[in-house]
Amino acid sequence: DQQVKQNSPSLSVQEGRISILNCDYTNSMFDYFLWYKKYPAEGPTFLISISSIKDKNEDGRFTVFLNKSAKHLSLHIVPSQPGDSAVYFCAARPGGYGGATNKLIFGTGTLLAVQP
Amino acid sequence: GAVVSQHPSWVICKSGTSVKIECRSLDFQATTMFWYRQFPKQSLMLMATSNEGSKATYEQGVEKDKFLINHASLTLSTLTVTSAHPEDSSFYICSALKQGMGEQYFGPGTRLTVT
Numbered sequence: 001d002q003q004v005k006q007n008s009p010s011l012s013v014q015e016g017r018i019s020i021l022n023c024d025y026t027n028s029m030f031d032y033f034l035w036y037k038k039y040p041a042e043g044p045t046f047l048i049s050i051s052s053i054k055d056k057n058e059d060g061r062f063t064v065f066l067n068k069s070a071k072h073l074s075l076h077i078v079p080s081q082p083g084d085s086a087v088y089f090c091a092a093r094p095g096g097y098g099g100a101t102n103k104l105i106f107g108t109g110t111l112l113a114v115q116p
Numbered sequence: 117g118a119v120v121s122q123h124p125s126w127v128i129c130k131s132g133t134s135v136k137i138e139c140r141s142l143d144f145q146a147t148t149m150f151w152y153r154q155f156p157k158q159s160l161m162l163m164a165t166s167n168e169g170s171k172a173t174y175e176q177g178v179e180k181d182k183f184l185i186n187h188a189s190l191t192l193s194t195l196t197v198t199s200a201h202p203e204d205s206s207f208y209i210c211s212a213l214k215q216g217m218g219e220q221y222f223g224p225g226t227r228l229t230v231t
Contacts, residue, residue, distance in 0.1 A: 034219060043120070043209050043222030044160070089159065097218040101148050103175075104220060106159045 003027045004092050006107035014115050019077040021110050023090035026071065030092035032099060035064060035075045038087045038109070047088075048075070051097055080114045087111050119143050120212050122223035129200055129230055136196045137226045139210030145190035146212035150220060151183075154207045166193045200230040 005024045013019045023033075031052035036044035050057040050064045050073065057064050063076045077084055087109045095102040119142040129135050139149055147168050152160040164174045164185050172185035184196040193212075197204055207227050211220035 032218065036222075041207070041225065041227065043122075043211070043224045046219045046221070049219060100213050100218045100220065101165070103162055103165070104150075106161075108159045 001026075002108070003030075004090060004105045004107040006088075006090060006110050008110050009108070010111040010113070012113045012115060013080045015082055016079045019075075019080045019084065019112055019114065021075045021077075021088050021090075021112065023073050023075075023107050024071060025073075025092050025105075027092070027094075027105075028071070029094040030105075032093050032096050033064070033066060033073050034091045034104070035062075036089045036091060036106075037084075038089060040087075044089060049097075077112075080112075082114045082116050085112055085114050118212075118214050118217070118221040120210065120221050120223040122208075122210055122226050124226060125224060126227040127229070129228070131201055131230055132199055134196055134198045135200055135228060136194055137208055137210075137228075139193045139195070139212070139223050141191045141212040141214075141221075144212075144214045146193075147190060147215065148213040149187060149193040150211045150213075151185060151193075151195050152209045152211070154209060154225075160209060163195075197228065200228070202230045204228065205230045 034049040035047040038044040066073045089109045090107045093102045093104045121140045123138045149166045151163045164172045166172045166187040174180045187193040209225040211222045
């Protein structure tokens with residue numbers, strides 16, 4: 001049972017344009033969501049997170065949107081840069097910001113390729 | 117900062133032998149560390165949660181006698197794959213929880229190949 005789903009295995013975007021990565025979840029107990037970036041043979045790097053009490057969080061070129069009713073979140077990268085090319089994982093857990101010891105459930109990842 | 121290291125970064129071992137992987141939080145204390153494995157083109161799957169000074173909590177389907185976890189200090193957790201078999205070949209990643217922070221910080225991973 002895949003509780004966190006990223007239905008697009010890959011995405012190709014031109015440099016300077018917007019990249020939109022999508023993620024859906026099924027467990028209504030999840031109330032804290034994170035995005036990680038991962039290069040091959042490396043560990044994931046934390047990008048941005050959002051609590052269920054918000055519907056948007058922004059950090060520089062990265063913005064995460066949360067639609068609780070649809071159980072959907074998305075990561076927007078604008079403008080996209082070639083260095084953004086990597087696999088992006090969304091992850092979810094219960095317990096809010098303070099529930100960091102709770103199990104983190106990862107999606108299957110989306111490979112983003114930003115073309116120069 | 118919040119830097120997590122793993123050692124070794126890659127290891128090749130023969131079937132039947134044991135391999136130990138270290139996970140260290142370099143600039144912070146971590147009361148909780150996590151161990152994941154990732155198969156090619158798949159997601160990260162949590163294997164176990166490691167708490168300093170206590171027994172690890174294993175996820176369903178993970179053999180605790182095969183994957184021995186020790187978290188003896190606030191900066192070090194080890195994963196020992198005992199009697200390794202080719203199907204244990206995978207990318208093993210640890211993460212550490214920095215007190216007061218809501219995010220896990222991941223190590224660079226260890227590629228294990230069992231021949």
